[in-house]
Amino acid sequence: MERSRKILLAKRGIVLLAIPAVVVAFSSGPPPAHTGAPGEQTCAECHGTGVIASTDAAGVKITYSGGTAYTPGEKGTFTVTITDSSARLYGFEASARLSDDKMAGSFTAASGIKVICPGGPGGFGTPAPCTDATVLQYIEHSAARMAGSFSFDWTAPAAGSGSVRVFAAGNAANGNGQADPGDHIYTANITLTEAQASGGNKPVISSGAIVNAWSAQPGLAPNSWVTIYGSNLAASNMTWDNAPEFAQGKLPTTLNGVSVTVNGKAAPISFVSAGQVNMLVPDDTATGDVQVVLKNAGGEANVSATRTTLMPSLNSIVLSGKNTVIGVLNGTTTLVGADVTGIRPIRPGDTVQFYAMGLGPINPAIPSDTLVKTPSALVNASSVAIRINNIPVQILGSAYVAAGEYQVNGVIPDIPDGSYPIKIEVAGSSSPDNIVIQVKR
Numbered sequence: 001m002e003r004s005r006k007i008l009l010a011k012r013g014i015v016l017l018a019i020p021a022v023v024v025a026f027s028s029g030p031p032p033a034h035t036g037a038p039g040e041q042t043c044a045e046c047h048g049t050g051v052i053a054s055t056d057a058a059g060v061k062i063t064y065s066g067g068t069a070y071t072p073g074e075k076g077t078f079t080v081t082i083t084d085s086s087a088r089l090y091g092f093e094a095s096a097r098l099s100d101d102k103m104a105g106s107f108t109a110a111s112g113i114k115v116i117c118p119g120g121p122g123g124f125g126t127p128a129p130c131t132d133a134t135v136l137q138y139i140e141h142s143a144a145r146m147a148g149s150f151s152f153d154w155t156a157p158a159a160g161s162g163s164v165r166v167f168a169a170g171n172a173a174n175g176n177g178q179a180d181p182g183d184h185i186y187t188a189n190i191t192l193t194e195a196q197a198s199g200g201n202k203p204v205i206s207s208g209a210i211v212n213a214w215s216a217q218p219g220l221a222p223n224s225w226v227t228i229y230g231s232n233l234a235a236s237n238m239t240w241d242n243a244p245e246f247a248q249g250k251l252p253t254t255l256n257g258v259s260v261t262v263n264g265k266a267a268p269i270s271f272v273s274a275g276q277v278n279m280l281v282p283d284d285t286a287t288g289d290v291q292v293v294l295k296n297a298g299g300e301a302n303v304s305a306t307r308t309t310l311m312p313s314l315n316s317i318v319l320s321g322k323n324t325v326i327g328v329l330n331g332t333t334t335l336v337g338a339d340v341t342g343i344r345p346i347r348p349g350d351t352v353q354f355y356a357m358g359l360g361p362i363n364p365a366i367p368s369d370t371l372v373k374t375p376s377a378l379v380n381a382s383s384v385a386i387r388i389n390n391i392p393v394q395i396l397g398s399a400y401v402a403a404g405e406y407q408v409n410g411v412i413p414d415i416p417d418g419s420y421p422i423k424i425e426v427a428g429s430s431s432p433d434n435i436v437i438q439v440k441r
Helices: 013-030 243-250
Strands: 059-064 075-083 090-097 106-108 113-120 122-128 138-141 149-155 162-174 182-195 204-211 225-229 258-262 269-272 275-281 288-296 297-306 316-319 322-325 327-329 351-355 386-390 393-402 405-411 417-428 435-439
Touching: 059 162, 059 182, 075 243, 090 275, 138 149, 204 258, 204 288, 204 297, 225 288, 288 351, 297 327, 327 417
Parallel strands: 322 435
Antiparallel strands: 059 075, 075 149, 090 138, 090 162, 106 149, 113 122, 113 138, 162 182, 204 225, 225 275, 258 288, 269 275, 288 297, 316 322, 327 351, 351 405, 386 417, 393 405, 417 435
16 A cells, blocks of 8 residues: 556557556456555556655555454454445455564465465566465455455464554555555554463453343353453453444454353353453353353353343333333434433323343344344244233334344323332243333333
8 A cells, every 4th residue: 555666668559558457357356465555566556656644535544353453363353444435346455463573373264365475487476375374474365256355364473572563555546457546545553462372361250140131040041241350351442333343243252262152152252350351241052050161361161151032121210229120212312211301201191112032043043243234023922921010012023133232112101190110021931020110201
């Protein structure tokens, strides 16, 4: 994504005929050593243009699933994003370097993305098979894309390697097959620090501290968010807000160097801190005691938790020491369920969108690490019930609408003003007794 070059025109006709062929050839990836790393060329060398400084409106950006830290020996995901409203096709090349400019870790090829090394028959600038782990690797597009986002996995180097700097050049091309200023080249780099491990920082999960994120019930159930409490769980606070996996329709399973598996399956993670990790229970049909393993740079914590098929719970907040259920007035953005600022009590006759977890299987099934783009039906829909003070709410419909979240629409019965216990039930299982909802005309 940097530099420009001068073309000698002694054989003008030959050169001009050759340029389109070269540009077309690079639609399947440039030669190695064109990332803009120190001492390297950029994609500008072959596109007859210069490197353009990135702005908020146009440019290239590199993000990593672990934020700005890597865990030695573990796999993470880089995403190179090229933004340019004038472009028709996009491509990139990237390289990861240690402080001595040697290769850092190793890349993994993906669909439309290949790994190459320099040193082919044509010299340093031509690709060769990456058979030597000490040789610099370059990862790049193998086919230009109409969307400017490329994600690929990277296995971090061994402990003690120190900081890693990743360089990327991005090409936002006009797609006319010519080397001209209409092709925009950008460069960027990101520095990752090594997460330091020490015996004193080994993660610890507190006893009995794997609980439903809404009801605080101990245990696990599919399609439920769970909170893990403990110490040394993460080096610092991080949310999944900027996770690059979202661009691929996925949820992050590693966040700030923290990963969790349940019964051997990776769990999506939405938040980490030293004392808390929020995760989504991954797909599985296993019940009974299962192993929950949390890993970070300091080591791993391995505990047993009880997994059930169902664990119904309703979205609630704590008000005056009580878990108070909050819903949304159907067709609006109005929060209902409590008599406090910003939320109004529910009224008899209201149609309310309640949000729940742990209501069981859905059809079609949606992998737990995948964004929900289309609501999915509950297999147990006919058995779903909500009761306020043991009076049934008229259920109008239900669906799985977001990761770990079901929506149940119901009409509030005609009951006097007051604060009442509320439960959600499905297939013989019920939410805890410690939640209420406020009714007020």
